[in-house]
Amino acid sequence: MAFRFAQSAIDAVQGRLELRDAGAGGFVSFEGWVRDHNEGKEVTALEYEAFQELALKEGGRILAEALERFPIKRALCIHRVGALQLTDLAVWVGVSAVHRGEAFDACRYIIDEVKHRVPIWKKEHYRNGDSGWVNCEQCAAAPLHSHHADQHHAALDVDIGK
């Protein structure tokens, strides 16, 4: 039961091994991949940066919440930091459970909460040479917009394929 960071490629096979449980009848994982476009811009590369001390605590709390809310066996989330290329694995969530329904639900819960709560930031590099911190630059351009929170959710919902 852990949240952790990976400085280099995430080992999803190892993650899956850690979730094996004799009482589990199912395993669900989610992988967030680096995509070549976001908000109409062509993305060429990404950087992730984290406030790791707090991120580990908050990530751990999310996994503990998932265990409490859903009858699952084990859960794990691994997030990349550093420079990533297109198609790289950015985040991996795995859940094992007695039945598949809870595993799907818990996996969805974990990735949604991680995206909204854990202090991790993503800088996108674009084909046109620009770069920007996702969810920060558009806020700075239009500070205190009354639909500010909605804009966040909209951006979060499209930034990885789900």
Add this chain to the structure above:
Amino acid sequence: MPVYGLVLAGGSSSRMQRDKASLPYRGKTQLDRAFGLAARHCAEVFVSVRATQVADPARAAHPMLVDSIPGEGPIIGIRSALAAFPRVAWLVIACDLPLLSDSTLDFLLLERDPHSLATAFFSAHDNLPEPLCAVWEPAAAAALAEYQSAGGQCPRKFLMRNRAKLLEPLDARALDNVNTPEEYAAALAALEISTMKLRVQYFALMREQAGRSEETLETAATTPAELYGELATRYGFTLAREQLKVAVNSEFSEWSRPLAAGDDVVFIPPVAGG
């Protein structure tokens, strides 16, 4: 004849290396304190600004008088005020006099001589007139214009050469101005405002805008909210505080939590994991 207040806040703050108007004292900026002080003695108060400063939020929070006369320096601000309201005398105070008190201004206004061009104090440091805590009379407008057209720039020299009533200061430190970080520290100490050392770490957009990933700093801020205000002014952060969260000692915190010496503060811009 009414006396209006004019707070001078047009300086370049080059020795302070941050905008002097925004230096905080118990969560209030130097400019806000000076404005509040003047407002207790004058019916109308304006902040004197250069045209390039009108968009600055710290200044724009107050009524502003924009320099209407070409040039730079305090005389331009004073002349612009005298031109804007020709039948008004002006209590002119620089924004960087944190030890200036109500009793000093009461005394200045009581002793004011409307028949002089100005009423001012002798500086306790060099016994020369102090032009930036003074009442300037309407008649000074023409004399100042003449002085400048002859190449004069220094309001102190102007007061030495013209008819001004000069007073011995009540309090030797009342006119101490704050030009350097050392003078700011001395003013905080004189006001019995304690400062403390904090560590601040910066991530992502905050790191890029601050130009560093961490620093230890001496601050008079008592809460994360005050600290953000101070650092946002220093580094020009583009995000409003309402868009951020804050962590103290690696745990999410309220903005109003009292800070203690040695605390580790992180401002958290909108996150984007996944």
